[in-house]
């Protein structure tokens with residue numbers, strides 16, 4: 001019997017037309033930010049209901065620029081979810097502000113808005129929630145809370161481009177919104193990200209903040225008033241982004257069908273905690289399928305569980321470690337037990353393969369392997 005090919009837990013779909021388009025850009029004589037970035041930003045803006053969107057080199061850059069744009073720095077606090085990627089912690093610390101972590105919901109994994117409200121102090125400047133695949137943060141409640149306290153909102157939408165809140169794409173409403181185009185996301189530009197802002201004044205400030213802080217003077221010299229990084233997206237990447245955005249609905253439909261199949265398969269494995277099951281018209285997208293394994297009922301550790309799947313040619317991930325308990329997070333005084341739901345997820349979560357290059361048969365293969373490993377490891 002031939003061995004089935006290795007199944008990555010995430011990855012992009014790149015077609016020949018896109019590859020040919022990139023070759024054209026490489027031959028064009030203009031490879032850094034230029035006409036393709038403008039075209040990509042225009043398409044992204046249309047996707048976000050006409051709001052200004054700026055392309056950057058990553059979502060991490062977009063979060064850093066968003067924090068700078070909101071004027072957040074030393075002495076300020078940003079309330080965020082500890083069940084997220086390192087970006088949120090790192091960028092808050094990098095701009096000199098203090099991360100304030102709150103817990104999340106066990107099933108949706110979204111930030112606990114009651115805990116956010118309780119954590120607001122006179123130093124709080126912003127709330128930075130991460131939207132989870134399969135379920136967005138309750139935007140009505142979030143915006144009401146932010147407005148009531150005069151706070152900025154930076155939505156980390158890295159995982160959910162294409163998801164909808166009340167039938168409108170994420171990014172069309174709200175304050176500052178960041179997307180990721182890393183190859184593991186719903187669409188890719190190799191590395192890349194975007195920042196949705198409120199108006200032309202903010203958009204112009206992002207132009208400076210993503211390019212050394214440079215402002216152009218009437219005498220054709222340049223000035224810098226704010227120390228800024230260099231995060232402008234090259235045209236090569238934007239060319240990929242234009243093609244990927246056009247195919248996004250198709251990618252999302254495939255992802256949704258795969259998620260549906262996981263729910264069918266996991267119906268016989270009730271000991272796992274699953275994400276919320278999709279219902280028709282819910283407007284959710286499926287960047288990943290992360291489940292909590294019933295480790296307390298198994299004789300093996302998560303490491304051994306993941307190794308067993310790896311041995312069967314199936315890649316997995318951990319989404320995510322608890323940010324408040326990593327070495328940098330602990331420097332802000334956090335310890336075990338502070339955020340019990342986040343910590344349980346961090347200990348038990350396994351991200352199973354889900355990407356637009358997969359088939360339903362691949363999901364069946366993953367589920368059969370998961371079933372075998374659990375059955376062999378039950379206490």
Ligand SMILES: Cc1ncc(COP(=O)(O)O)c(C=O)c1O
Nearest residue numbers: 058059060085087158180181182
């Ligand atoms: C939730 C979340 N936010 C932000 C990021 C950062 O994205 P990027 O790699 O584009 O900087 C990631 C990356 O995995 C992520 O998972």
